[in-house]
Amino acid sequence: xxxxxxxxxxxxxxxxxxxxxxxxAGQVAFEVVIVADFGPEDxxxxxxxxxxxxxxxxxxxxxxxxxxxxFLFLMNDESTLADGSLASLYYAALANxxxxxxxxxxxxxxxxxYGQSFVPFPFVHRDVVKQLGGFLDPAYxxxxxxxxxxxxxxxxxxxxxxxxxxxxxxxxxxxxVKAHNWAAYFDNDRATFRTRWDHLGDFCDP
Numbered sequence: 566x567x568x569x570x571x572x573x574x575x576x577x578x579x580x581x582x583x584x585x586x587x588x589x590a591g592q593v594a595f596e597v598v599i600v601a602d603f604g605p606e607d608x609x610x611x612x613x614x615x616x617x618x619x620x621x622x623x624x625x626x627x628x629x630x631x632x633x634x635x636f637l638f639l640m641n642d643e644s645t646l647a648d649g650s651l652a653s654l655y656y657a658a659l660a661n662x663x664x665x666x667x668x669x670x671x672x673x674x675x676x677x678x679y680g681q682s683f684v685p686f687p688f689v690h691r692d693v694v695k696q697l698g699g700f701l702d703p704a705y706x707x708x709x710x711x712x713x714x715x716x717x718x719x720x721x722x723x724x725x726x727x728x729x730x731x732x733x734x735x736x737x738x739x740x741x742v743k744a745h746n747w748a749a750y751f752d753n754d755r756a757t758f759r760t761r762w763d764h765l766g767d768f769c770d771p
Contacts, residue, residue, distance in 0.1 A: 567595040567651055567688075568634030572624035573642040576603050582642050583608060589646035593655045598632050600624040620706035620750060629700050637700065638688045643735055650731035654688040657728050664724040665689050665715060668731035676712075679765035682725055683715030686733050697721060706750035709758040716762055 569586055573579045579601070586597055587610075597611045601624075605613035612631055616624060625639065636655065640646065650668050658666060667684030670676070676683050694700050697717045701710040715725050759768055 566634040567593060567636045567638055567655060568628075568632035569595060569597045569651070570625055570628040570632065570637060570639045571597055571599050571642065572621055572628060573599060573601040573603075574618065575642045576601075578642045582640065582645055583611075585645040585647075586640075586651070588648040589651040590655075591649055591652040593652045595651065596632070596634060598628040600628050622701050622703055622705050622707065622710045625701050625710075626703050629694075636688065636690055637694065639686055639701075640733065641735075644686070645734045647732035647734070650733065651688075653731040654728055657731075658688065658690060662690065663693060664726055665693060665718045666731075667725075667727050668733040669727050669729050671732055671734050672736075675771050677771060678712045678716065679762060679768070681716060681719050681765070682727075683712035684725060684727065685711040686735075687711075687714060688731075693718075693723060697723065704757055705754045707754055708751070709754040713758060713761065716765075 567590065571582060579599070583597060586595065595610060598614065599611060600614045600616050602616065602618050605615065614627065614631060616627055629637065636658065638651065638654070646668065654666050654668065665684060666688045667686050670686070676685065697714070700714065702713055705713065718725050
């Protein structure tokens, strides 16, 4: 089963993200683990966890602890999946195990640090998560946990792939919620990230 980890701070957008999941999964079994400080709603195949806001990485870490699936997929309330995308990721993972996969992000963004790609919407088996020492590192509060996860994969020789047949639509906007998170977490997270990874080369935000 796939556990879709879906933290949310935007009640007006969450239903749109949720409604895209079942068509993306097709015949593959899935659950949705929502962590939010509002709700819950009685939605099918959903675990809804009420938790006060402590940053997105705290919410994701809590979702991982509650998830039952062998595969984990991270999305957010600003994103939607194209039909069949989760199924494509699932069957590709079965055919080529032991890697970090991601749907293709639309519109396209150049996502790399130190010349190595990272994926902000990872699809990964729990065995790979264990191999990498855990999912998103709670040493971070926000964004930099995403590239950190992919860089840990690169460091362990675990492939990090984007699957073209799977698509996630995500507009990289900056609403009031995101502006607050960046102000609260960005500088400390960047310092942690650079302390850990600057040995790889010159630092530059994408």
